Amino acid sequence: MLEKISALNNKKIFFASDFHLGVPDYETSLAREKRIVAWLDSVKDEAHTIYLLGDIFDFWFEYKHAIPKGYIRLLGKLAELRDAGIPIAFFTGNHDMWMFDYFPKELNIPIYREPLVLEVGTQKLLIGHGDGLGPGDHFYKFLKKFFNSRFCQWLFARIHPNLGIGIANYWSKNSRISNMKREENYQGNEGEFLWVYCNELEKQNHYDYYIFGHRHLPLDLPIGESSRYINTGEWVNFNTYAVYDGKTVALKTFEM
Template sequence: MARPLSYFVSDVHLGLQVADAPSREARFVEFLGGIDPSQTEALYLLGDIWDFWYEYRDVVPKGYVRVFSALQRLMDGGVKVFFFQGNHDIWTYSYFRELGMQPLVQPALVRIGQRNFCLGHGDGLGPGQKGYKFMRGIFHNRFFQRLFSSLHPWIAFRLGQGWSRRSRLGRREQYSFRGEEEPLWQFCRNFPQKADYFIFGHYHCSYDAPVGEARL
């Protein structure tokens, strides 16, 4: 029997230390609980589901039991759960795969039904952004990751959580996507493969408009 539905989620920022943190996690668990596995082919986690995630070989962040339980229920029901790294949960290595989730790297071209979807977190795509891409390269660099791993988890997690919180809360105003001026829009416009839809997160705002013959 065909499963017609696919879901896309990004930027939940679980663990962000703000007043609504418990209700944020509860709402996400409620959303996952509302997904019917018998009708669902896949769930795509498009990055920044966690506000900060760093895993060691033998240590991962505590908590999120209800979230992982809800995801496991879906996978046990036959739903494929895919995840992308965001700019806040870059440092996922093997733990999510051990749980049964499947990693994807942006930009990923995925066939869903009769349409091609280009998916990813959305950060660092398109022209320009040299400063951001430089920092992104450092965060993804294996040498610097091993250097960070030399810190005790108690220290590393507090440094990472502090950086992540300042980064997230430093932007108080709602972002307004600038359409054709955005590097991401230009990336989609010049994407070399056939895509019917582009779906990304990262910007914390909604946007729906044509890009050539596709939609972003």
């Protein structure tokens, strides 16, 4: 999919991912949500577009007449920004892939499930969540196809929300982002699957920037001679995001 922006007109594009709202507990998640809302407030005057690159929620499933409760501050802020005319796009991640029409219908925020090519002037950016890309992780790639299947979604929808969301919240407590003592470490370029993926892709098509989430580690690494791979990190430990001014992408940390 391709999206073109002719000029930013002195505005900037912001990228953030992996808020993982909902874990490890209500109080911690709420504090993080308030921090994210404060960040959105801080960038709204400069924002041309805001791209949320997946795993915003640690779990999300839209039943026909129900969604997971909570997150009202974030949802309200996103609605406010959209009503003010700021474009926002949402990429599904491996934790919130079961998003359907709620965001497009209620918030006027489009949903993307695959990486997007973004052309700004003469530059090209490839953006997305990043799960399932690159070598390895074959079991997850199989699970992703199953979870994305209509049969799996239909099957889960048959479970009462109290039980279905309860099961999902139990799983979330065992996820890697919930284990606060487990640190993410740089694996060396060859051990960074998204970096390997970007390098292979760069041999076929040139992109000035590759911007992904999923990795949970803020990264800014060279790709070939004239490209860079940016990972936006996560908001449980780092509070990092990326900002693009039409020429360069920079990783930044939000501090209240």
